[in-house]
Amino acid sequence: MNSFSQMDADLIAEQEALWTALNRFLNRLTSAEWSHPHGKTWTFADVPYHLAIFNRLLVDAIEQGTAVVEPEAITTLAELDAWNQAQFARRPIGQTGRQAFDTMRSSQDALRTLLHRLLDHHGPQVLDWPVWLPILRVRGWRTLRLALEYNLWHQWFHFVEAQLRRDNTLPHLPPSLVERALNFHMELSAGAVTPTRQVLRWTLSLSGEGGGEWTFYVGDGGCQVEPGAVDAPDIRMETDIATYLKVSAFALQNPMLAMLKGQIKVQGLTRVGQLQRLFAVNPDHVWPPMARGAAVPAGE
Template sequence: MGLRLRFAPRPANVRIGPTHYHDPLLRARGERPVSDFTSLSRRDWLTLADRFYGRLDRTLAGLTSDEWQRPTAYLGWSARDVLAHMTSAMPVNFREVLGRALDGNPGPPPEFDTFSRNAREVERRRTVPVASLVREFRTELEAILRTYRELSDSDWDRPAWFFVGRVRVRTLFLAQFADNVFHERDLLMANRRWPGFDPEYTAPLVDWFLRELRPATFRPERAVGLRAAMRYRLHGPTGGDWTLTVADGACRVERGADRRVDVTLVADAESLVAAAQARAAPWVGRLARTVDWIRGRARAEDTVAAVTGAASLAWALARRRIRIGGDRTVIARLNRAFWHFWQRTAMTAANIAKG
């Protein structure tokens, strides 16, 4: 664990703040949830994750056999398929890159096509009983959380790699945490039992999503000569203001609304993340599955993601769940200057090539 690493994460287009410390036990004191993700320590994040995973465990135990078969908003999969994906993502995706980082090899693996990997693992578990999937999920979750609990704070900040490029070990933990938070939403919305996000852990995850994950998807080669600022104004218990700035081939996102901007996006955090992560009405995903062969079987998952992604954003805009105003030329250029969810395979390949 104390090895000297050969290189640090490339700053590239991402500005990641240092790790600070903050007591997360806010609910007992009646305080507003912490929304600055950098102010939470490894121990703080593990405390929040334990609370969420306790809730998730109750969710998994409470679904009936019929409810496990219901279609979800995620890629045309049933609730059972989503559970199979949540289970397999830990050993197949997260454990690989975490292990490489902790072994002092934070560069990219030769292949990391998560869409194809996930689809293969879901299919492989097609006949596994739900009870067995739940047991496997609990086993895999406890194993990977044990690894994070045993890390030192310096290990938490070690360089790592994910499909967005070079990151830190903390990012791998937060990506899995956020992924499972939204997958619980998939399971419960499919069964009309969704109570809404708990802001205690969702607020800092939204901050992470905007300040670290969003700029990590920036494509500087598509932003030549672009200088623009965009405000994200999110309402609700996990809301706030963030300002994204693109200039000189770099992107950063900062908290606050202290400067003039060219574009303003107004939404609640849930609608924004749902659109960004291609959550669409279940029938859209099921329809997409019937035409997933159009670009070839090898790109079936990319096709489904593209269809659900386009439908999700169109629905959010049409229903005014997301409102975007400002200079239309700048809006179009900013949209082109970032990788999108359904472009993950191409983004991953590009980031592997960068090393």
């Protein structure tokens, strides 16, 4: 039997570390806190229910394998919003936050049990098996490894938002986990860029445990991102992980105010407006599929 690569072993260990920290955080919420607002339309009780949906989505994808009948893929944020609303419409009436939390933990157990059974029977090669994912950048046939990376990022993303909203702090997580999640986040973010013929190089530097540097290359109608910095980018932005996510992902902080306070340092300020337009939320923008992690079912 082939042995695990260190990266694959780390991925599975980081998933467990994330679940432990996430469950500990949610378990601290009081009965009153479950009903507190979480963004414009959610409450904190919606978070574990939403995460349970995605855990179950992955369990179903693994169990169905290549026998799945490919559904229509979700290609835009508008379609994703409609899909999410349909999932929430199936939620049991009167479900409490604590019950949603229990549902999420059950979904974790289901995913853990299935994954470990497959690994025990077939070895680490199961991480190369194809599974069908329907959503945005990861839509299509993907390796199980990529599906697990996506699920880890998705849980990390919502966990970070919840703790920032409640405590204004980042969760304490292994730096390797944060680095993995941020790398995946940057890959996803590159797909949000509105197609353009403009050429722009933007280097983003994030401080904090698990932080790093990434350069976005905009041009030829799309955007690519690579780890690391480049000499003389059009824009260089330096900030910490929490401020970046508050500003760019969760609308918890005004970006101009963050710059005025010195929390975000920018070189190439005259082109920031161009950057904001390129990354502006467009619910009808069709997100291009990610190149990494594609899989081809046997026989195709």
